[in-house]
Amino acid sequence: MENLLPLLIENLVLIVAGFVAGIINTVAGSGSVLTLSALSFQSVPTGLANGTNRVGVLLQTLAGYRSLRSSSVGVRSLWWLILPTTLGAILGAELAIYLGKVNEIWLNRSIGFTMLLMLFLVLQNPQRWLKESDKPLEIRGIKKIMLVLLFVLVGAYGGFVQAGVGVIMLVLLVAFGGYDMKTANAIKLLLTFILNIPAFILFVYEKQIVWQAAFVLAISQVVGTWVAVRFVTTHPKANYWVRLLLIFILLVAIVHFLGIGTWLVQQF
Incomplete structure (x- = not known):
């Protein structure tokens, strides 16, 4: 019984973290901060986590x-975003495996400043985040070229470390691409799924997965996703609440990754 209790606690932590991360990743992003923290609680090395x-x-x-997609967010219509994101993901995953345990201070500061930029974009023109549209959006010219280049970088970041990539995608798709929130969320989920395929294959090949913990997290994340999809598709003010959640997540991420919380504790 004494040996069973720690195992139950560890799995409970994974289940809760996975469920909440599933909700956050679906409606906004950055839920991987929770799952990576839960794995760290079990003393799983950074590379394996x-x-x-x-x-x-x-x-x-x-x-x-599969729950949020529409005719305007299919694989065929988004090949111009899928290809650069996948290319970046392969490069990022290779770099993550090569480095093993990354320089966490450098990585944290980079994520923090990225989130600060994303917060600035989210706070601009609030009405852009609240609009809804059933019409497919056609992106052309310099905006399309810029999005392609940006998503090579986003893919590389997502392949290197998952935490926060959904937030970055969502902000770029709405603030820069002009998509409405629901469509941007569906595109974000598709691109995140696709960019993780080559990364997943590389991590499996390099034996960088703890399978028992992975399955516990996966099941609880899917359940969290179903709850989040129901909210997004049925709540009349879903876009409003998703934007507020996104701002909150960005603020928490900025405080954490820039070390502001640690600095404040040291001061007082």
């Missing part, structure tokens, strides 16, 4: 996309 997290991300993004 990075790979283990990909199993749940794959399953939950596929489940979420």
Whole structure:
């Protein structure tokens, strides 16, 4: 019984983290911060945690996309975003495996400043985040070229470390691409699923996955995704609440990754 209790606690932590991450990843992003923290609680090394997290991300993004997709967000219509994102993901995953345990201070600061930029974009023109549209959006010219280049970088970031990539995608698709929130969420889930396929294969090949923990996280993340999809598709003010959640997540991420919380504790 004494040996069983720690195992139950560890799995309970994974289940709760996975469920909440599934909700956050579907309606906004950055839920991987929770799942990676839960794996860290079990003393899983950073490299293994990075790979283990990909199993749940794959399953939950596929489940979420299948529930939110429409005729305007199919694979054929988005090939121009899928290809650069996938290319970037392969490069990013290779780099993550090569480095093993990354320089966490450098990585955290980079994520923090990225989230600060994303917060600035989210706070601009609030009405853009609240609009709804059933019409497919056609992106052309320089905006399309810029999005292609940006999503090579986004894919590389997502292949390297999953945490926060959904937030970055969602902000770029709405603030820069001009998509409405629901469509952007569906595209975000599709691209996150696709960019994680090559990353997942590489992590499996390099034996960088703790399978027992991965399956527990995956199941709970899918359940969280179903709850989130129901909210997004039925709640009349879903876009409003998703934007507020996104701002909250960005603020928490900025405080955490830039070390502001640690600095404040040291001061007082």
